Amino acid sequence: MPAVGDRVRWAAVALLLVAGGAVRGEKQEIAPPELTWQEAVARGDRILLDQEPPTQAEAHYRQALGLMKAESEATAAAESLILDRLGQALAAQGKQDQAELSFLRSLRWRIAGSGHHAATAETLENLAAVYYEMGKGDEGFAAFEQSHRLRVEIFGENSVQAARSFSLLAAAHHLQGDLVQAEALYRRAVANLRPHANDPCARDQLMLALVNLSLVLKEKRGDEEAAVLEADVLEKEGLGLLSSPECPPSLGESPWGRSSGS
Numbered sequence: 001m002p003a004v005g006d007r008v009r010w011a012a013v014a015l016l017l018v019a020g021g022a023v024r025g026e027k028q029e030i031a032p033p034e035l036t037w038q039e040a041v042a043r044g045d046r047i048l049l050d051q052e053p054p055t056q057a058e059a060h061y062r063q064a065l066g067l068m069k070a071e072s073e074a075t076a077a078a079e080s081l082i083l084d085r086l087g088q089a090l091a092a093q094g095k096q097d098q099a100e101l102s103f104l105r106s107l108r109w110r111i112a113g114s115g116h117h118a119a120t121a122e123t124l125e126n127l128a129a130v131y132y133e134m135g136k137g138d139e140g141f142a143a144f145e146q147s148h149r150l151r152v153e154i155f156g157e158n159s160v161q162a163a164r165s166f167s168l169l170a171a172a173h174h175l176q177g178d179l180v181q182a183e184a185l186y187r188r189a190v191a192n193l194r195p196h197a198n199d200p201c202a203r204d205q206l207m208l209a210l211v212n213l214s215l216v217l218k219e220k221r222g223d224e225e226a227a228v229l230e231a232d233v234l235e236k237e238g239l240g241l242l243s244s245p246e247c248p249p250s251l252g253e254s255p256w257g258r259s260s261g262s
Contacts, residue, residue: 037071037078040064044085054092061086080109084123091126096134103127118154118161121147123147125168137175142174161204163192167209174212179220 035043044060047053064082102128110120110250124147131140148165155161170185189209196202 008193012131015183016173035063035067037068038083039084040067041085044089048085048088048092054089057089058086058093061089076109076112080106080123081119083109084119084126085124087126087130091130091133096130099130100127100134103130117150121154121165122149124150125165128168128172132175141172144169158192159199160192160196160199160205162187163202163205166192167205167212169207170216179216182216183213183220186216 040060041064044057044064047057047060055233061082065079068078068082083102086098087106090096090102103123106123107120107127110117110123115127124143128140128143128147131137131143144165148162148169151159151165157248166185166189168181170189173179173185174182176221186209190206190213193202193206193209197206
């Protein structure tokens with residue numbers, strides 16, 4: 001298990017990733033067999049996004065796997081998508097070992113396709129989060145680095161998409177106690193996002209980057225008055241962005257192959 005301090009800092013990473021709801025013990029609802037695999041995935045997505053019992057989402061994703069494999073047009077892209085979603089549902093239940101295997105299977109299918117896609121970066125980020133929850137910091141850091149390289153290669157280092165991985169990599173450095181690198185990477189994320197502050201999703205990312213940067217500054221510089229004031233200003237600026245239009249929640253790539261939110 002991670003140390004208490006590490007678990008507190010890990011909250012900064014958790015804010016940047018999609019999390020499922022708490023398990024409340026309801027019976028699993030399995031999608032009727034007449035559904036398509038896309039509809040079964042959509043039902044599971046709604047459960048996770050609404051923070052309903054992830055056990056129900058898991059049942060829908062497992063049903064989607066069976067439906068997809070029964071179709072003659074089953075593809076690596078479809079299976080990798082469902083396995084990624086299944087991993088998210090398992091992680092939301094605290095089944096980290098099973099989630100790890102599901103994400104690794106998803107990555108194998110993604111790499112078997114083109115591999116050079118934003119969805120691959122999303123699965124790497126989900127896998128990294130599971131590794132940190134399992135206390136495997138080195139593996140988690142490596143997965144975040146791989147995701148970051150992929151986003152930069154696809155979208156460019158000054159893009160909004162790369163800003164997400166700058167923030168996640170900053171949080172990973174923060175977990176390792178490297179405050180210098182964490183500050184530099186959060187500042188890079190902020191610089192990428194400011195020109196796009198009129199976009200609700202970019203604005204939400206900017207808010208989180210500013211708040212997390214302020215946490216790093218407080219920890220790095222202790223009780224020095226100037227640093228405390230700077231951190232307070234950053235916090236106020238970040239929290240003020242909460243009045244912006246809400247960015248629609250997303251679990252990543254849509255069931256129909258479009259990438260959303262990344």
